[in-house]
Amino acid sequence: MSWSGPGDGGSGRRGYHHGNLREALIEAALELIGAKGPAGFTIAEAARLAGVSPAAPYRHFRDADALLAEVALRGYDRFAEQLATAWNGGRPEAVRAFEDLGRAYLAFARGEPAYYAAMFDSRLNIDAHPGLQAAADRAFAVLREAADGVASTLPNGRRPPSLMMALHIWAMAHGIASLFVREGPSRRKLPMAAEDLLEAGVLIYLQSLGLAGGE
Amino acid sequence: MSWSGPGDGGSGRRGYHHGNLREALIEAALELIGAKGPAGFTIAEAARLAGVSPAAPYRHFRDADALLAEVALRGYDRFAEQLATAWNGGRPEAVRAFEDLGRAYLAFARGEPAYYAAMFDSRLNIDAHPGLQAAADRAFAVLREAADGVASTLPNGRRPPSLMMALHIWAMAHGIASLFVREGPSRRKLPMAAEDLLEAGVLIYLQSLGLAGGE
DNA sequence: AGCTCATGTAAACAGCTTTTACATGAGTCG
DNA sequence: CGACTCATGTAAAAGCTGTTTACATGAGCT
Incomplete structure (x- = not known):
């Protein structure tokens, strides 16, 4: 104390x-x-x-929602910070850093369930709390930047749209976090660690785009 | 009426x-x-x-949760039914039916938000309501069966583990539904239809496994 | 016809939310 | 130093809600 x-x-x-x-x-x-x-x-x-x-x-x-919104706001900030640390500007290597980003995503959901719940599982109306949207955007921007960094690995012609990549990876990470990491009515037991599941999914996805890890 | x-x-x-x-x-x-x-x-x-x-x-x-659990239970049943209808035993063609399954997933989240919320967004403790787990398993079994059907397209040596496939696709579908289809604090505007985003993601994923759509 | 029991009501208690009037005391200024 | 001011606390009250208990109703059986 x-x-x-x-x-x-x-x-x-x-x-x-x-x-x-x-x-x-x-x-x-x-x-x-x-x-x-x-x-x-x-x-x-x-x-x-x-x-x-x-x-x-x-x-x-003003009311309970305002307190919840403040928690969510701080959650987004911490989230963005931790994701950015994991990505680390794409060093030492883009695809490897991208995997680290995925692990950081799940680590946040696992390690800060209260923040994560306030951010993604609450009754908050994002429009009613100015600043929340911007904070969420800052967190997503890290993902977007990372996807961009990975896509830039490829020559200009075969470069996939990084926005789409970011959305796909975000969806898979969030889906795994929601379904297999966090408490909830649909939480299921997995035959493997959630982190490994996500890493495999990301690698399969990237491989298809010509971005395999150790290829 | x-x-x-x-x-x-x-x-x-x-x-x-x-x-x-x-x-x-x-x-x-x-x-x-x-x-x-x-x-x-x-x-x-x-x-x-x-x-x-x-x-x-x-x-x-007994209490509000019991009512919520009954709603969720019925939701899982309808969900399994609609997914099974979309998959349709893998006809006319496995990969195409798999995409239909994905669309059916989002269609359910979009068309039955109340059921979907009770199933995935509620405070329910799945262990405290017998039958819920089994109903959720029945719904997942359809996904699992579909992944199996698609994987069987390949010769025995290059066949990916269908459980992993099912988990990846489920996670991506659920992630897209949670983030971009349903109401919530983190709902974002998309530059494309959620259905198209999911279809693209599934195709990229399958292509990596040697299961491209029209290849 | 009369009994029984599932299914309804009324009433009461306790907890939460939010508002209003009032209390406290930290910081400021003459 | 002393008095003023105002942000920040309390107490009390009104109106919600969930849940329990004792009682009422009437549908269906014998």
Whole structure:
């Protein structure tokens, strides 16, 4: 527990005023979403976790959706960051970095289920929360850039459209994350690691475009 | 509207006793899920739609999740049925039938959003509702069978593992449905029809395995 | 005709959301 | 230093919801 300075990001109290309620509520929301899904967290329970009255959160968020949207927003940012780190500008080698990107996708879904749920599984209307769309776009831009980097490996004539590539890979990664990694009604047991399934799928896909890994 | 016999599947009333409340509740749930998502339907509102008191549904379903599970169960059955119809035993030609299967997948997500949401987007714990897992298995079995049919096109040596194929295609179809077809926080505009995106992805994937469409 | 039991209602309790009026105290300014 | 201001907290209340309990109804059987 870091107790540095006046603000303590956690649930501590220093008196009548919390000191850092906004952050404490976001942490509480993450905890609750992780435990019970995006529909299973309530303002009241987040307030209880933060040690304040049920009305206090309304000083910081208009309603539960606004809090959820803030969580999703931060999730997209972390997501984009982790994907970009994995891609690493296509180094040391484009196809290899692309696989790393896929593994990072699943690692995020596995390691940050609360963020992932807020981003992809919630009732949020993306139009009603300005900034969410832009944050999602920034995350997708990493994928797009990576697809572009891989496509550029090929000579100009045989170069596949990188937007389509990005969409296909995104769909497969998201599908695997939704179906086989995350909790949910349709989660299934796999005869292999989800990461290996995705890697195989990506390699088969890339091979078809003339982009095989060790060819 | 079929008004055959004593039961009228809709919301009509015939007196103190509803006559067909169970079915009416399922229809109400479908309507509400379609309008507001799996988290946006309540027992109370379903009861209101069916014209009964808020306590009446509990004679038929233990709680809201049980009603949701019944909807999901029926959804999996319809889903399996429509996929099987599209696949049609691999006729007239395996790869072509496989593409039809993909289109049927998206058509279901598009045409029956309420069922699809109950099946894939809900808070249901699949273990807590016996029968759900089996119903989901039946739907996946169609995909598996189709992948097997396509793989059998090839000579024994170059035949890819059909389970892996089925998982890859399922993931891509589900990913496209989740990201680009259904409502949700991450839904994005596409520069093409989702069906075309999926078809292109499937063809690229199959081509890599030596199963190109008109090759 | 009368019994039985599935299926309905009414009423009550508890939790969540959101609003309103009020309380606190941190920071600022004379 | 003392007083003002305002963001940030509380308490209380109204109106939702889910769920349980005791009671009412009437359909179908004997």
